[in-house]
Amino acid sequence: MSEDIRIKKGLSINIKGVADKELKKVPLPNQLALILDDFHLIIPKLILREGDSVKRGQPIFYSKSNEKMKFVSPVTGYIEKIERGERRKILKIVIKPSKEDLAVKHKVLSTEKLKSSKIIEILLESGCWPFIKQRPFDIIANPKVLPKSIFVSCFDSAPLGIDFEFILKHQITSFKNGLNVLEKILPNKLKIGLSKHQKYLQAELNKYDTNTFSGPHPSGNVGVHIHHLDPISQGESVWVLRPEDVCIIGNLFESGEYIPTRTIAVSGPPVKNPSYFKTIIGAKLSSVLKNIEFNSDHEFRIINGDVLSGIKVEKDGYLGFYNNNISILKEGNNYKLFGWIPFINNNVPSIYRSSFNWLTSSKPKDYDTNLNGEERAFVVTGEMEKFFPMDIYPMQLIKECMTGNIEKMERLGIYEVAPEDFGLIDYASSSKIEAQSIVREGLDYLIKETL
Amino acid sequence: MNIRGIVDKMKTPFEKGQKLEKLYPAFNAFETFLFVPNHTSKTGAHIRDAIDLKRVMITVIIALLPALLYGIYNTGYQYLYQTGESFTTIDAILHGSYKIVPMIAVSYIVGLGIEFAFAVFRGHQVNEGYLVTGLLIPMIMPVDIPLWMVGVSVAFAVLIGKEAFGGTGMNILNPALTARAFAFFAYPTYMSGNQVWVSEASYVDGISGETILGILAAGNTPDQYSMLDMFIGSIPGSIAETSTLMVLIGAFILIYTGVGSWRIMLGSVIGAAFTGILFNLWGANELMSFNWFNQLIVGGFAFGIVFMATDPVSAAQTLKGKWIYGILVGVFCILIRVFNPAYPEGVMLAILLMNVFAPTIDHYVIESNVKRREKRFLSKLKTA
Numbered sequence: 001m002s003e004d005i006r007i008k009k010g011l012s013i014n015i016k017g018v019a020d021k022e023l024k025k026v027p028l029p030n031q032l033a034l035i036l037d038d039f040h041l042i043i044p045k046l047i048l049r050e051g052d053s054v055k056r057g058q059p060i061f062y063s064k065s066n067e068k069m070k071f072v073s074p075v076t077g078y079i080e081k082i083e084r085g086e087r088r089k090i091l092k093i094v095i096k097p098s099k100e101d102l103a104v105k106h107k108v109l110s111t112e113k114l115k116s117s118k119i120i121e122i123l124l125e126s127g128c129w130p131f132i133k134q135r136p137f138d139i140i141a142n143p144k145v146l147p148k149s150i151f152v153s154c155f156d157s158a159p160l161g162i163d164f165e166f167i168l169k170h171q172i173t174s175f176k177n178g179l180n181v182l183e184k185i186l187p188n189k190l191k192i193g194l195s196k197h198q199k200y201l202q203a204e205l206n207k208y209d210t211n212t213f214s215g216p217h218p219s220g221n222v223g224v225h226i227h228h229l230d231p232i233s234q235g236e237s238v239w240v241l242r243p244e245d246v247c248i249i250g251n252l253f254e255s256g257e258y259i260p261t262r263t264i265a266v267s268g269p270p271v272k273n274p275s276y277f278k279t280i281i282g283a284k285l286s287s288v289l290k291n292i293e294f295n296s297d298h299e300f301r302i303i304n305g306d307v308l309s310g311i312k313v314e315k316d317g318y319l320g321f322y323n324n325n326i327s328i329l330k331e332g333n334n335y336k337l338f339g340w341i342p343f344i345n346n347n348v349p350s351i352y353r354s355s356f357n358w359l360t361s362s363k364p365k366d367y368d369t370n371l372n373g374e375e376r377a378f379v380v381t382g383e384m385e386k387f388f389p390m391d392i393y394p395m396q397l398i399k400e401c402m403t404g405n406i407e408k409m410e411r412l413g414i415y416e417v418a419p420e421d422f423g424l425i426d427y428a429s430s431s432k433i434e435a436q437s438i439v440r441e442g443l444d445y446l447i448k449e450t451l
Numbered sequence: 452m453n454i455r456g457i458v459d460k461m462k463t464p465f466e467k468g469q470k471l472e473k474l475y476p477a478f479n480a481f482e483t484f485l486f487v488p489n490h491t492s493k494t495g496a497h498i499r500d501a502i503d504l505k506r507v508m509i510t511v512i513i514a515l516l517p518a519l520l521y522g523i524y525n526t527g528y529q530y531l532y533q534t535g536e537s538f539t540t541i542d543a544i545l546h547g548s549y550k551i552v553p554m555i556a557v558s559y560i561v562g563l564g565i566e567f568a569f570a571v572f573r574g575h576q577v578n579e580g581y582l583v584t585g586l587l588i589p590m591i592m593p594v595d596i597p598l599w600m601v602g603v604s605v606a607f608a609v610l611i612g613k614e615a616f617g618g619t620g621m622n623i624l625n626p627a628l629t630a631r632a633f634a635f636f637a638y639p640t641y642m643s644g645n646q647v648w649v650s651e652a653s654y655v656d657g658i659s660g661e662t663i664l665g666i667l668a669a670g671n672t673p674d675q676y677s678m679l680d681m682f683i684g685s686i687p688g689s690i691a692e693t694s695t696l697m698v699l700i701g702a703f704i705l706i707y708t709g710v711g712s713w714r715i716m717l718g719s720v721i722g723a724a725f726t727g728i729l730f731n732l733w734g735a736n737e738l739m740s741f742n743w744f745n746q747l748i749v750g751g752f753a754f755g756i757v758f759m760a761t762d763p764v765s766a767a768q769t770l771k772g773k774w775i776y777g778i779l780v781g782v783f784c785i786l787i788r789v790f791n792p793a794y795p796e797g798v799m800l801a802i803l804l805m806n807v808f809a810p811t812i813d814h815y816v817i818e819s820n821v822k823r824r825e826k827r828f829l830s831k832l833k834t835a
Contacts, residue, residue, distance in 0.1 A: 309496070337485065353708045371492055372502070391820065427499060434495045
């Protein structure tokens, strides 16, 4: 059932500073944190308090809507601080690791003998459940409803994309173990998306239902894979996982322990030595950034995730729960005299040929965070469709998300999309429309009104 | 002191809590005219394309310049040629500028004045769309129209055509064409006939200012003009619409930079050529038997489909819709020209008509997409 799909619409943005394929190990950070914003719409109920000691894999809080869904500590140590914001909302839980490494042991059974419901129970209890997200809504999956299929995209087409083949090569057995666990939950419904160039993974994973994709970004987005292979209609759901999280699940069923290792790429134009680092989920970023050299003293922005859909973090921030990359960009907080006149500021890349930048379009470019304009009403049409390889009208959908018309959102295909699918639209919009936030708000409104 | 420092100093009284806070949108318009602001992305994608609306609009203006410059020359040329005196190109340009520059000034002063007032009143930023509209309006007027009529038409277009619908991005009709249509119906004697198309034609005896379409509608053949004249544009007509060559240069700029929709332009040409050929075969009167290719290069057709029909706000918004919209603009343009000799210039009415129908076209295009999705959903229900 393997298919070969060519994506035509989209844009591959070529940014300077792609990480070299060299894996560096960094020592255990002196602080880690679970950031609650990573778990969208989860309301935490604390099990442990500030100062309590905690083992690796021991639950720190559970979800208010499902007390079986546990969120566990990535290391052994104690809870140093629970940071709260407005109305005592928990923002992050900071953990101080100790030298000793004690892990919560789960009873390991051969996956062969386990039933689907038992596997889900183990995943919930061990803290691995949050790795499984669902479409529609792009939230942590509901364990009570089995999906119609499970998708894993093993390649990243985003700018400064990470090479999952490189990341998985080191842990291919754990990856396969994890895939077997998912197969067990939902037999014959596991679909893996690969790039046409990933020959190693294509050979290693030939036993599974793999499908190859080629073409520009967002060809690696799991949403695009779902849309082409098994589109979601109203009332259906699909689970999605990121490749390294599948390895963590594989390791859990192999060793009985929660081992949250994370291979991250640190990349971006200001980075002199972009490369891959092996660390832990939630690690303090400074522990990784210590090993990075910058090629200028300009102010930087650090992004948890890729430059299109990641989240800005401060220098003293922590690695996000889901992402495999830290992207670094120059802050573009400078004025440009008459910068809006065509063919001025040719150093700023454009998809329109209104600067000479396209002459060197094959070369990696320097990008910064300047908006290059101000937000305006929708005027130019047709530009969003060029970067949205789904049979959905993006501008019309965005407009309905803004007005909150649920019936129209449903008719226009809201169930198939996640904010990250609109990353390129944010990038390309001449009116500087914040499409991703609008779609996120639209999805949240839909959840509130319908679930 | 550098310019940035001066601007920063001037900005203070306009900031929040200061005396002139209410006028901030007006100040902002000047500031962002000078500088692309230092705003960085806050949410969503961290990198952004260099394009913004200012750049889109200024690209359109650059595309308009060849037609405008030729229009200025042609205004002088038509006048001086018919007076019979000897003249140089410079004379022609000087006469054209004397006529046209005040019209552009009036259009911008009145239009931008209203835009700024609305921006301050509503507390939003000044939108750049009027930079294009304000230049288009004088370009599609007859040269002898009094300045006050230009002003009134502009005010009507901006107030009723745009702001009444909610401002930039919400208008149904193309504002520049709204201005022309207003003038056309409010002051018909200044907008049609054979006295208005050549500068001073109504004051100087011996100047005949009929347009080619006007000659045809009267049942005569325009023998005095060759196909080359029509293509280059040395014929009477609205100020900047006569030269197909210059419009093609503009079209090239729009398509090459990616700002204008080639689908609409090509669709219109296909629609008009097809209709033109059909009428050629019929050939019942002068207008019908007028060569279909000449139909494409006389009157405002080329100018209209390149610069007015492609206005993204009032045109169809879906890709398929753009094809349908474009073809229908072409078809209706020739239909109106041929069947309605009272309005020899069909392109304005054709575009306005299709502006009204564009949302309907989009509705059906999107509805077919929705149906596809519903069908998928229903077929699953059946198998389940």
